[in-house]
Amino acid sequence: MFRKVKDDIYSVGVIDWHRKLFDELIPLPDGTSYNSYFIKGEEKNAIIDTVEPDFVQDFLDNLDDLGVEKIDYIISNHAEQDHSGSIPYLLEKYPEAEVLTSKKAKPMLLDLMELDADKIRVVEDGETVDLGGRTLEFIDTPWVHWPETMSTYLQEENILFPCDFFGSHLATSDLFVENHSEVYKAAKRYYAEIMMPFRMIIKKNLAKLEDYEIEMIAPSHGPIYDNPEMILEAYQEWVSDEVKPEVVVPYVSMHGSTDDLIKYFISQLIDEGIKVKPFNLADVDLGDLAISLVDASTVIFGSPTVLTGPHPSAVYAAYLANVLKPKTRYASIIGSYGWAGRMTDKLLELMPNLKVDLYDPVVAKGHGSEEDYQEIDRLVEEVKADLDNLE
Numbered sequence: 400m401f402r403k404v405k406d407d408i409y410s411v412g413v414i415d416w417h418r419k420l421f422d423e424l425i426p427l428p429d430g431t432s433y434n435s436y437f438i439k440g441e442e443k444n445a446i447i448d449t450v451e452p453d454f455v456q457d458f459l460d461n462l463d464d465l466g467v468e469k470i471d472y473i474i475s476n477h478a479e480q481d482h483s484g485s486i487p488y489l490l491e492k493y494p495e496a497e498v499l500t501s502k503k504a505k506p507m508l509l510d511l512m513e514l515d516a517d518k519i520r521v522v523e524d525g526e527t528v529d530l531g532g533r534t535l536e537f538i539d540t541p542w543v544h545w546p547e548t549m550s551t552y553l554q555e556e557n558i559l560f561p562c563d564f565f566g567s568h569l570a571t572s573d574l575f576v577e578n579h580s581e582v583y584k585a586a587k588r589y590y591a592e593i594m595m596p597f598r599m600i601i602k603k604n605l606a607k608l609e610d611y612e613i614e615m616i617a618p619s620h621g622p623i624y625d626n627p628e629m630i631l632e633a634y635q636e637w638v639s640d641e642v643k644p645e646v647v648v649p650y651v652s653m654h655g656s657t658d659d660l661i662k663y664f665i666s667q668l669i670d671e672g673i674k675v676k677p678f679n680l681a682d683v684d685l686g687d688l689a690i691s692l693v694d695a696s697t698v699i700f701g702s703p704t705v706l707t708g709p710h711p712s713a714v715y716a717a718y719l720a721n722v723l724k725p726k727t728r729y730a731s732i733i734g735s736y737g738w739a740g741r742m743t744d745k746l747l748e749l750m751p752n753l754k755v756d757l758y759d760p761v762v763a764k765g766h767g768s769e770e771d772y773q774e775i776d777r778l779v780e781e782v783k784a785d786l787d788n789l790e
């Protein structure tokens with residue numbers, strides 16, 4: 400299967416409808432796609448990115464169906480295997496092709512797959528190749544999502560091929576974005592899980608792209624943005640320093656004590672008209688939690704004490720929050736213990752990357768006394784005061 404993007408530009412990748420997990424870590428509720436683009440010039444042809452190697456036969460069949468007899472350039476924007484893993488097979492079928500990639504990507508490609516170094520040519524930031532009537536320009540856009548990533552810009556048509564940048568894990572038969580809210584959510588999830596740790600560098604990449612007129616963004620996961628303002632504006636908002644007055648509450652409870660305290664906390668927040676998003680870590684889609692961390696001002700963890708520390712599910716969530724480096728400004732912990740322990744200290748030690756103002760935690764012995772619930776009231780007041788100051 401191949402689909403026409405524009406005259407002599409085709410989408411030749413594959414849709415992975417049923418994939419449930421990425422990197423054995425990230426839930427994929429909507430599947431994904433590995434997009435590859437074939438561009439025909441008057442003299443030369445290029446392929447931009449390839450597909451996950453499990454799907455290589457479908458990919459090569461797509462090229463056969465399209466009648467591709469010659470490929471001059473294979474552009475590798477990103478060395479990760481879901482985009483580059485089929486390059487060796489493509490080179491077997493089209494041995495005359497030359498792989499063009501960034502300086503940092505060349506050694507990575509050689510590390511990750513069996514390739515002949517002579518077949519790979521490094522292209523510099525701003526360098527162009529002429530396909531005959533069509534010019535590809537390479538733009539260094541590091542850390543979207545590895546250090547070597549670049550984007551490719553088709554000058555005559557103003558199309559940006561940014562690989563993972565602006566992508567979404569979304570299996571859909573729509574070649575172009577049709578359902579905006581569906582794509583927005585998938586792209587936000589993708590940003591949260593893949594891009595958020597590199598927010599400050601992504602800001603710079605976005606600023607660099609302002610020099611380019613972009614009429615279309617064709618990422619290597621998810622549908623093509625034929626109206627790219629939507630995703631460009633969304634990214635500007637996500638990378639900005641602004642936060643939304645929202646309280647994210649990832650929590651877990653074994654015997655109900657933390658649960659009761661958290662329930663009370665949530666109901667008090669709602670009474671105060673504060674937006675709250677609870678996540679029970681015993682059964683959570685961590686992608687949904689990551690999405691909520693993209694712009695929430697406040698995160699309050701809930702955990703019982705287990706073997707002197709936090710519950711392992713809270714440990715996992717805290718570790719994840721730490722590596723995703725959200726722009727959260729305020730945090731605290733609500734929890735319970737039986738006899739002794741260092742649950743709050745140990746949980747906070749896991750999150751040095753969170754540059755937050757910390758409210759005093761509320762940790763009850765057992766199910767929580769009247770004083771503990773008054774302490775929750777104090778926490779709600781503090782949260783509210785800071786949220787009021789945001790607006």
Ligand SMILES: Cc1cc2nc3c(=O)[nH]c(=O)nc-3n(C[C@H](O)[C@H](O)[C@H](O)COP(=O)(O)O)c2cc1C
Binds near residue numbers: 655658705735738
């Ligand atoms: C497996 C397990 C390990 C525990 N380890 C500790 C501990 O090291 N220190 C402590 O003070 N309480 C410990 N407790 C007691 C719980 O922290 C206490 O019962 C708490 O109230 C449970 O909160 P929850 O109802 O929200 O699960 C442990 C309980 C369990 C089930």
